Amino acid sequence: MADNLIPTPIHDDHPRRFADFATLGEALDYAAEGVRGFNFHDARGTLTRVYPYSELRDDAIEAAYRLIEAGIGVGDRVALIADTEPQFCALFFGAIYAGALPVPLPLPTSFGGKDGYIDQLSVQLNSSEPTILLYPDEIAEICTAAADACSVPGEGWDAFGKRDAPETELPQAKSSDIAYLQYSSGSTRFPHGVMISHEALLHNLASHAHGMLIDNMDRCISWLPFYHDMGLVGCMLSMVANQVSTDYLKTADFARRPLAWLDLISRNPGTSCSYSPTFGYEICARRIGSQSNVKDRFDLSRWRLAGNGADMIRPDVMQAFTDAFADAGFDPKCFVPSYGLAEATLAVTLMPADEGLVVELVEENELSGAPTADNDHPKRYRAVVNCGKPVRDTEIEIRTDDGELLSDREIGRVWMKSPAVMQGYFRDEEATDACMVEGWLDTGDMGYMSSGYLYIVGRAKDMIIVNGKNHWPQDIEWAVEQLPGFKSGDIAAFAITAPGGEESPAVLVQCRTSDLNERARLHDLIRDKVRAITGMNCIVELVPPRTLPRTSSGKLSRAKARSLYLTGEIQPYDIAA
Numbered sequence: 001m002a003d004n005l006i007p008t009p010i011h012d013d014h015p016r017r018f019a020d021f022a023t024l025g026e027a028l029d030y031a032a033e034g035v036r037g038f039n040f041h042d043a044r045g046t047l048t049r050v051y052p053y054s055e056l057r058d059d060a061i062e063a064a065y066r067l068i069e070a071g072i073g074v075g076d077r078v079a080l081i082a083d084t085e086p087q088f089c090a091l092f093f094g095a096i097y098a099g100a101l102p103v104p105l106p107l108p109t110s111f112g113g114k115d116g117y118i119d120q121l122s123v124q125l126n127s128s129e130p131t132i133l134l135y136p137d138e139i140a141e142i143c144t145a146a147a148d149a150c151s152v153p154g155e156g157w158d159a160f161g162k163r164d165a166p167e168t169e170l171p172q173a174k175s176s177d178i179a180y181l182q183y184s185s186g187s188t189r190f191p192h193g194v195m196i197s198h199e200a201l202l203h204n205l206a207s208h209a210h211g212m213l214i215d216n217m218d219r220c221i222s223w224l225p226f227y228h229d230m231g232l233v234g235c236m237l238s239m240v241a242n243q244v245s246t247d248y249l250k251t252a253d254f255a256r257r258p259l260a261w262l263d264l265i266s267r268n269p270g271t272s273c274s275y276s277p278t279f280g281y282e283i284c285a286r287r288i289g290s291q292s293n294v295k296d297r298f299d300l301s302r303w304r305l306a307g308n309g310a311d312m313i314r315p316d317v318m319q320a321f322t323d324a325f326a327d328a329g330f331d332p333k334c335f336v337p338s339y340g341l342a343e344a345t346l347a348v349t350l351m352p353a354d355e356g357l358v359v360e361l362v363e364e365n366e367l368s369g370a371p372t373a374d375n376d377h378p379k380r381y382r383a384v385v386n387c388g389k390p391v392r393d394t395e396i397e398i399r400t401d402d403g404e405l406l407s408d409r410e411i412g413r414v415w416m417k418s419p420a421v422m423q424g425y426f427r428d429e430e431a432t433d434a435c436m437v438e439g440w441l442d443t444g445d446m447g448y449m450s451s452g453y454l455y456i457v458g459r460a461k462d463m464i465i466v467n468g469k470n471h472w473p474q475d476i477e478w479a480v481e482q483l484p485g486f487k488s489g490d491i492a493a494f495a496i497t498a499p500g501g502e503e504s505p506a507v508l509v510q511c512r513t514s515d516l517n518e519r520a521r522l523h524d525l526i527r528d529k530v531r532a533i534t535g536m537n538c539i540v541e542l543v544p545p546r547t548l549p550r551t552s553s554g555k556l557s558r559a560k561a562r563s564l565y566l567t568g569e570i571q572p573y574d575i576a577a
Helices: 024-031 053-069 086-098 113-128 137-149 157-161 198-212 229-241 251-256 259-267 278-288 315-328 364-368 429-435 473-481 516-534 558-566
Strands: 037-041 047-052 077-081 101-105 132-135 154-156 178-183 193-197 218-222 246-249 271-276 303-308 335-340 347-350 359-363 381-385 395-399 412-417 440-450 453-459 464-466 469-471 491-497 503-510 539-543
Touching: 024 053, 024 086, 024 198, 024 229, 037 053, 037 086, 047 053, 047 086, 053 086, 077 086, 077 113, 086 101, 086 157, 086 178, 101 113, 113 137, 113 178, 113 193, 132 137, 132 157, 137 154, 137 157, 154 157, 178 198, 178 229, 193 198, 198 229, 198 347, 218 229, 218 259, 229 246, 229 271, 246 251, 246 259, 251 259, 259 271, 259 278, 259 315, 271 278, 278 315, 315 381, 347 453, 359 453, 381 453, 395 440, 429 440, 464 491, 464 503, 469 473, 473 491, 473 503, 473 516, 491 558, 503 516, 503 558, 516 539
Parallel strands: 037 246, 077 101, 077 132, 101 178, 132 154, 218 246, 218 271, 271 303, 303 335, 503 539
Antiparallel strands: 037 047, 178 193, 335 347, 359 381, 395 412, 412 440, 440 453, 464 469, 491 503
């Protein structure tokens, strides 16, 4: 820790309230009366800034005055590049106090380069039509380019912070008002701005606290980006509304030094609550490898809730993480599989505390909707993770494509209903009507219920249909991962339309070897492995490293990989060369 910096405490004499507020501004007003707050750390996990909620509120009020002076009105959108910095938090809540709608937007990623980021940002700016774009000064050049392309005024955080901020009367929000717009991590060409009201947000934030049994010993540790719903809602807004001290590591710093996340969990007092998609656990398990100093370096015995969500939960990765860190006191019972999406604010289901990871083996034919295999053919199974029970006041139904209600253990589309469901997509009534019917939301995911618990098996839009049989791209990707030298994120499977009009599965695999003979060998090995495990003949394409695109939250984007492949922007190696 930096000299003289003491992180905000876990204990507070100020009585805790579980998000029972009318608006998000009211939640920060209350949190500011206590001593808890945010703590920002550098890439090595060194504490660099302590930011109590009282200070955050003061800065947010000043930012609101500044926004109003700049001509920002009630309902105007304020686009904010969502870096993990105090300035973003103050500007986000400043927009809330000013009655405007903050719109968190992603930082640049390594994929796509400068032009790709400007293009992505421009699409989201054109969709949200903000009155202003505010950004970190270190990426001013590319943000200015996007703002200019969309005729949106843009300004760096530092310059905006020097503007006049005369005191003025702040508008009074109603609980039914829209609080913010959330763009899903994969929304690039056809973005959907999810409109979340104050009452929907606070209902979901209260559900977090009650479902996770938050108590006075807990603190949150997070490296998740503020432009993703799990980072923004689950690990920032929830912490304010439920008055929990939180330690932050930037997402880019986690990517470079993932074990710094576990250092923070080990070092800070109290019981830790920390979330990650599956790939975060996988990176840590790979990075620690066979090091023998796990017990000396880490103390994970106080990790109470190790949440997992935002992507398909893979039990093999969770087991590898458990094995790697068992000597450091990690208890697999603290795993909290969950399921959620931005259209439901965030949380839909949570695994009850201490139940850990529960897995069911489901026969492939059940997943595909095909008739049960006869005894002459070996059955193949996939491990499906239990994602928990619906959070408070949430209903879940599993339906056929025609809307017929399915029974327990029958796989279909996951529909949900809750006070936390979005009001709709911003200025996109057609897309809203396509997924919302009489208060019910079609999540676009496939799964089944079993004794009150939800099991997710995949995305409906990712499904590959060959000869009338459904196949999940995860099964193809998993088959390739079984080969030495390949890992999750190296493989993208999807369907393409063959010249005859039928669907055919394709798989892109990042290949690190330049030896032509070795490439040919790997190509055939992958083809045969996929056929052996899935029974399908796939089009196999080897592509250069760092070719496959990811969403802003770091997940593989199959849809974008498919699009880039079909347009020729992803160029496979010539195996015949």
